[in-house]
Every structure is written in C-alpha cells, then in structure tokens.
Amino acid sequence: MPFDAQISAAAADRIEPNPRPIAVWLLAVAGMVWVMVAIGGATRLTGSGLSIMEWAPLSGTLPPLSEAEWRRLYDLYRSIPQYALVNAGFGIEGFKEIFWLEWIHRFWGRLIGLAYAVPLAWFWLRGRIPAGLKPRLVLLLLLGGLQGAVGWFMVASGFEADRTAVSPYRLVMHLGLALVLFAALLWTGLSVLRPVPAPAVPGQRTVRRQAQAAAWLIVAAMLAGGFVAGTKAGFDYNTFPLMAGRLVPEGYWRLDPAWTNLTVNIAAVQFNHRLLATLATLAALGAAFAGWRRLPAGPARRACLGLGFAVCLQYALGVATLVHVVPVWLGTLHQACAVLVLAAALAALHALRYSTCGKSSPRESRRGA
Numbered sequence: 001m002p003f004d005a006q007i008s009a010a011a012a013d014r015i016e017p018n019p020r021p022i023a024v025w026l027l028a029v030a031g032m033v034w035v036m037v038a039i040g041g042a043t044r045l046t047g048s049g050l051s052i053m054e055w056a057p058l059s060g061t062l063p064p065l066s067e068a069e070w071r072r073l074y075d076l077y078r079s080i081p082q083y084a085l086v087n088a089g090f091g092i093e094g095f096k097e098i099f100w101l102e103w104i105h106r107f108w109g110r111l112i113g114l115a116y117a118v119p120l121a122w123f124w125l126r127g128r129i130p131a132g133l134k135p136r137l138v139l140l141l142l143l144g145g146l147q148g149a150v151g152w153f154m155v156a157s158g159f160e161a162d163r164t165a166v167s168p169y170r171l172v173m174h175l176g177l178a179l180v181l182f183a184a185l186l187w188t189g190l191s192v193l194r195p196v197p198a199p200a201v202p203g204q205r206t207v208r209r210q211a212q213a214a215a216w217l218i219v220a221a222m223l224a225g226g227f228v229a230g231t232k233a234g235f236d237y238n239t240f241p242l243m244a245g246r247l248v249p250e251g252y253w254r255l256d257p258a259w260t261n262l263t264v265n266i267a268a269v270q271f272n273h274r275l276l277a278t279l280a281t282l283a284a285l286g287a288a289f290a291g292w293r294r295l296p297a298g299p300a301r302r303a304c305l306g307l308g309f310a311v312c313l314q315y316a317l318g319v320a321t322l323v324h325v326v327p328v329w330l331g332t333l334h335q336a337c338a339v340l341v342l343a344a345a346l347a348a349l350h351a352l353r354y355s356t357c358g359k360s361s362p363r364e365s366r367r368g369a
C-alpha cells in the first residue's frame with residue numbers, strides 16, 4: 001500500500017500513534033540540510049573547500065588540537081596546486097582562516113547524520129514508524145551517507161595536477177544530491193503531516209499543472225546555476241540584461257563537441273542560467289496568478305503566492321550577485337535562497353494535491369506520496 005494511504009489507514013484503525021513528532025523531526029532535518037547548503041556556498045566562495053585533504057568520518061570530527069597537528073595538515077595542503085598557484089606564502093595563519101569553514105561544513109554534515117539516525121532508531125524501536133514509511137526512511141539514510149562520499153569525491157578532484165578548484169561536474173552532482181535529499185525530507189515530512197489530499201476544487205488541476213511546469217524549470221535553472229558556480233562564470237559578463245552588449249553573447253556555441261558548451265563555455269553557461277531562470281520565474285508567476293484567480297483563500301492559494309514571491313526574490317538576488325561580481329555574502333544568499341525556491345515549489349505542489357472523490361484513490365495517493 002502506498003505510504004500516504006498506509007498512514008491514513010493506520011490512523012483510521014487507531015493503531016497509528018500521533019505522527020506529528022515524526023513530521024517535525026523530518027522537517028527539522030530538512031532545515032539542517034538547508035543550512036548545510038548555505039555553509040557549502042560560503043565554503044566554496046571563500047576558497048576554503050580544499051583545505052582539508054583527508055576524509056576521516058570519525059577521527060576528523062575534532063579540529064587540530066596541537067601545533068604539530070596544524071603543521072601536519074598545513075604541510076599536506078602545501079602539496080596541492082591550489083597552494084602554489086593561489087595561496088603560496090600565506091603561512092599557517094592564512095591556512096587556519098580557510099580551514100575553519102571547511103571543518104564547520106563537515107561537522108554540520110556529521111550533526112545532520114546524528115540528527116537523522118538517532119531519532120530514526122528511537123522511533124523505529126518504539127514502533128512509531130508506519131510500515132509503509134520505513135523503506136523511504138532507510139533510503140534517505142543511505143542517500144545521506146552517499147552525499148558525504150560524493151562530497152569527498154568532489155573535493156578530491158581539486159587536488160589533481162594543475163587544478164585550483166573542484167570539477168564543475170562533481171560540484172553539480174554534490175549540489176544536485178543535496179537538493180534531492182532536501183526535497184525528499186520536505187515532501188515526506190509534509191506527507192506525514194497531511195497524508196490525505198482533499199477533493200479538487202474547480203481550477204485546481206490547471207493551477208497544479210502550471211506549478212509543475214514551474215517546478216521543473218526551477219530544477220533546470222538550479223542545475224544550470226551549479227555550472228555557473230562550478231566554472232566561476234559569475235565573474236564574467238557582469239551586466240544585466242545584456243552580456244558584453246548583446247542579448248546572446250558572442251561565442252555562445254563555439255566549442256566542439258557541442259554539448260561541452262552547456263558545461264564549460266562560460267558565455268553559454270551563464271546565458272543558459274539567465275534564460276532558464278527567466279523562464280522559471282515567468283512560469284512561477286503564472287502559477288501564482290492562476291492560484292490567486294482560481295483558488296479559494298486557503299493554504300494552496302497562499303503556497304502559490306509564496307512560490308511567486310520566492311522566485312522573484314531569487315531572481316533579484318541573482319542579478320545583484322552578478323552585477324556586484326559575486327561577493328561572498330550575496331553568492332551565499334543566492335545559493336541559500338535557491339533552496340527556499342525549491343521549498344516553495346514543493347509546498348505549492350503538495351498543497352495542490354487533490355483526490356477525485358472525498359477519499360484519495362490509491363493511484364492519486366501514489367502520485368502524491
């Protein structure tokens with residue numbers, strides 16, 4: 001039986017205890033993932049990401065506690081190209097400055113692991129988790145572990161000869177998996193809180209289709225944004241709306257093979273992000289307008305308006321980040337606000353779920369779950 005239907009059936013039989021604590025736990029962990037994405041942005045933008053050259057999930061929990069340990073880590077860092085090409089001679093004090101953000105990023109990741117695994121074990125042992133939810137929660141635990149490994153896979157690419165930054169492909173992989181984790185935690189938490197969708201009101205299907213289109217465009221804009229960050233494309237063409245005086249920049253499709261334009265050609269990478277962001281914003285505004293016109297006052301209507309607002313805020317932050325040539329605080333805010341936009345899109349889609357009759361059919365529950 002699908003998870004939403006499982007929860008409602010269990011609740012009806014009075015064998016399901018209050019699911020609220022489980023929802024609160026999942027939403028709180030989603031909030032921690034959000035903070036993690038923001039810390040990740042600051043880590044990247046301050047050039048801190050390559051400062052710890054070891055992956056030690058347990059022993060790396062503590063920062064260096066002696067001068068000898070600081071010296072050992074500094075000597076390791078001095079062996080990579082980033083030190084020679086970017087930070088040569090900045091001394092152990094300079095090293096300590098870039099060390100701390102990377103250490104906090106990893107420490108926060110460990111805290112998320114604990115904040116997820118300990119309540120999971122507690123709820124599980126006390127029989128509080130509905131059977132239909134268990135596989136999903138285990139999958140989320142595995143995805144969290146995988147994200148740690150992908151993070152290291154990304155960092156390791158920055159140690160290769162002649163590189164001073166990580167591979168853009170691996171950066172997008174790491175960002176994308178963080179967004180998948182966030183989305184799955186949020187959606188599951190919302191579904192625990194509100195397992196049974198209400199019957200559709202007139203116009204709801206149309207609004208939902210528009211919100212779905214906006215959500216897919218937002219995902220595309222975010223992945224394109226990952227390539228802007230990964231190739232440092234935000235440090236070029238710092239004007240808006242024109243790029244070097246043109247709407248479509250010169251050399252947009254100059255690389256061969258053609259697909260590499262999408263990932264390494266700075267002009268195309270930045271233009272594609274602008275284009276997808278503009279389409280996503282128009283689609284979200286369309287969904288917000290349709291929700292406002294067609295839906296009665298209530299959570300679904302508010303969620304649609306919230307989506308329109310979040311996307312406009314993100315668009316403005318993107319333009320500000322670009323024209324100010326990516327200051328750390330604006331870049332970090334733009335990265336964090338991307339997660340707000342995703343959250344708003346998911347909240348709208350969740351609020352717009354519907355059933356064709358009073359109770360949800362298994363097919364709809366499956367679609368909504």
Ligand code: HEM
Nearest residue numbers: 221222225226228229234277280315318319322331335338
């Ligand atoms: C729907 C609207 C938008 C969304 C969802 C979005 C999302 C993103 C995401 C997810 C990133 C990557 C962050 C990272 O991995 O570090 C990014 C980077 C970036 N975006 Fe956007 N963006 C939007 C609009 C815009 C607009 C309109 C502009 C400018 C015209 C812009 C300029 C940038 C720049 C310059 C970066 C690179 C910043 C850096 O290096 O940290 N964005 N965006």
